[in-house]
Amino acid sequence: MAFSPKFLQRVSRSLNSINNCRLLSSSTxxxxxxxxxxxxxxxxxxxxxxxxxxxxxFSRDFCSRxxxxxxxxxxxxxAIDYSASLQEDEFHKLADATIQDLLExxxxxGDSVDIDGFDIDYGNQVLTVKFGSLGTYVLNKQTPNRQIWxxxxxxxxxxxxxxxxxxxxxxxxxxxxxxxxxxxxIEQLCGEPIKLS
Amino acid sequence: MLRHATKRILGLESPVAxxxxxxxxxxxxVDHYNNPRNVGAFDKNDSTVGTGLVxxxxxxxxxxxxxxxxxxxxxxxxACFKTFGCGSAIASSSVATxxxxxxxxxxxxxxxxxxxxxxxxxxxxxxxCSMLAEDAIKAAVKDYEAKRGxxxxxxxxxx
Numbered sequence: 001m002a003f004s005p006k007f008l009q010r011v012s013r014s015l016n017s018i019n020n021c022r023l024l025s026s027s028t029x030x031x032x033x034x035x036x037x038x039x040x041x042x043x044x045x046x047x048x049x050x051x052x053x054x055x056x057x058f059s060r061d062f063c064s065r066x067x068x069x070x071x072x073x074x075x076x077x078x079a080i081d082y083s084a085s086l087q088e089d090e091f092h093k094l095a096d097a098t099i100q101d102l103l104e105x106x107x108x109x110g111d112s113v114d115i116d117g118f119d120i121d122y123g124n125q126v127l128t129v130k131f132g133s134l135g136t137y138v139l140n141k142q143t144p145n146r147q148i149w150x151x152x153x154x155x156x157x158x159x160x161x162x163x164x165x166x167x168x169x170x171x172x173x174x175x176x177x178x179x180x181x182x183x184x185x186i187e188q189l190c191g192e193p194i195k196l197s
Numbered sequence: 198m199l200r201h202a203t204k205r206i207l208g209l210e211s212p213v214a215x216x217x218x219x220x221x222x223x224x225x226x227v228d229h230y231n232n233p234r235n236v237g238a239f240d241k242n243d244s245t246v247g248t249g250l251v252x253x254x255x256x257x258x259x260x261x262x263x264x265x266x267x268x269x270x271x272x273x274x275x276a277c278f279k280t281f282g283c284g285s286a287i288a289s290s291s292v293a294t295x296x297x298x299x300x301x302x303x304x305x306x307x308x309x310x311x312x313x314x315x316x317x318x319x320x321x322x323x324x325x326c327s328m329l330a331e332d333a334i335k336a337a338v339k340d341y342e343a344k345r346g347x348x349x350x351x352x353x354x355x356x
Contacts, residue, residue, distance in 0.1 A: 126322075
């Protein structure tokens, strides 16, 4: 998709011709709608990302092209072509195995260590671990980027890429490894050590 | 019609719905959604404008944040944004444009995603949106500095 200059130019042109417009989306499904108060000469475009029964009117420019993806990322802090590094099925195998492993080990940890309000849940490929009032971890796959995303009550959000040489999930900005980070943080949070690697 | 639908989703209309919903947007996020600040665009070819474009549409979040910088003082005089994404992403980038105004380009690089997340009381799953907003600020400043670098180089080459 001509996501950066052309696409946004096109969008901004249609937006400028609209009096009252708003970029907004519903909470969970990242649905984007352009609303206008009066019937504009241009059609109202609806962009829907994920599988949804009400999914319709998909702009034909809205499909990924690696070249514009690079362009997009080259303007951001990390200029990496994610899809080339790891094939999708390989990614799914690695990421699923990692998350499944974490699920089992953390569940076992929760059973052995007495943490008030401990809860672990794996639904819709999202792993949520609640350490009661100490905080909540959310781990999920981000397939387009071939990353595992983590939200930590200790270190905030981080995104891990698979490093073939190290055979580990690494957060490029800090060079931190996913499993080690979790081990350190969970020990820091709950007082008891945990073995994840 | 849209407002009605979203009010239903947010549970703002019926008190019964609000009780049933286990999680809902913090009022600050809703405020940025209902009263968006600084939505718009500057001319990206303007030498005083820095444009930061971050995110990936496939992931569901794209933010474009632009800053207008006073060349003499290096202070950001104006900012605007356009975001495709969830309410938290929109609110995060909206807050970012509010916070950068009036500050020096170096100072805004110290704005942390944790501050944005705390301000909006973002739940764990939405912390990534605040990180993206921080990245957008950094990308905008980087773009402005790069443009300035190029124009300085071209003027020295001419003289």
